[in-house]
Amino acid sequence: DIQMTQSPSSVSASVGDRVTITCRASQTMASWLAWYQQKPGKAPTLLIYAASTLQSGVPSRFSGSGSGTDFTLTISSLQPEDSAFYYCHQARSFPPTFGQGTRLEIK
Amino acid sequence: QLQLQESGPGLVKPSETLSLTCTVSGDSISSGPYFWGWIRQSPGKGLEWIGSISYSGSTYYNPSLKSRVTKSLDTSKNQFFLELRSVTAADTAVYYCARHSNGWYEATYDYWGQGTLVTVSS
Numbered sequence: 530d531i532q533m534t535q536s537p538s539s540v541s542a543s544v545g546d547r548v549t550i551t552c553r554a555s556q557t558m559a560s561w562l563a564w565y566q567q568k569p570g571k572a573p574t575l576l577i578y579a580a581s582t583l584q585s586g587v588p589s590r591f592s593g594s595g596s597g598t599d600f601t602l603t604i605s606s607l608q609p610e611d612s613a614f615y616y617c618h619q620a621r622s623f624p625p626t627f628g629q630g631t632r633l634e635i636k
Numbered sequence: 637q638l639q640l641q642e643s644g645p646g647l648v649k650p651s652e653t654l655s656l657t658c659t660v661s662g663d664s665i666s667s668g669p670y671f672w673g674w675i676r677q678s679p680g681k682g683l684e685w686i687g688s689i690s691y692s693g694s695t696y697y698n699p700s701l702k703s704r705v706t707k708s709l710d711t712s713k714n715q716f717f718l719e720l721r722s723v724t725a726a727d728t729a730v731y732y733c734a735r736h737s738n739g740w741y742e743a744t745y746d747y748w749g750q751g752t753l754v755t756v757s758s
Binding site: 561573574621 | 685
């Protein structure tokens with residue numbers, strides 16, 4: 530199975546900060562990766578797919594980039610409602626797998 | 637607005653079968669071209685894809701669970717189902733049902749149920 534390693538595992542930042550989360554795959558994913566946001570007690574919600582395509586309705590402060598084995602999720606100006614867990618997800622190699630998650634806290 | 641809702645027992649005994657139902661409202665599961673999947677989340681293993689079934693009944697299972705999993709659907713009731721046999725404590729998790737596109741390949745899960753906690757314990 531493809532291993533997805535996220536870093537950092539936890540980050541704390543202030544409102545207005547730029548935050549970057551990284552996901553590294555154990556094998557190349559070409560340019561396909563998805564990012565999900567999960568708030569406590571809720572199901573994950575899709576933020577980005579195909580590495581950089583923003584899901585409909587997701588604020589433009591979220592962006593994704595990367596290809597091959599290294600991908601990033603960037604929040605350009607952190608908002609209080611962005612406090613959540615973030616997961617990367619690969620569905621290019623069977624079986625699909627998820628990263629272990631990054632906890633984002635607001636200072 | 638599409639909605640998914642998981643249901644089933646919250647407690648299952650070791651070695652028994654975990655059975656969950658996902659009821660879909662707001663659209664027909666047989667209208668295509670979507671797939672209907674199950675994903676679980678446990679503290680120890682994080683998010684884990686279990687498997688998916690298409691509107692036509694094609695199935696894909698995670699190899700790590702394939703020998704114990706069966707998925708099916710009932711289009712007349714707009715429901716799809718998960719059976720996981722011979723459960724152990726390692727199967728304790730929150731189980732989510734979700735809609736996605738593209739089979740498993742490049743699947744994007746755009747609608748999710750709220751999740752249901754299943755505990756395996758005697």
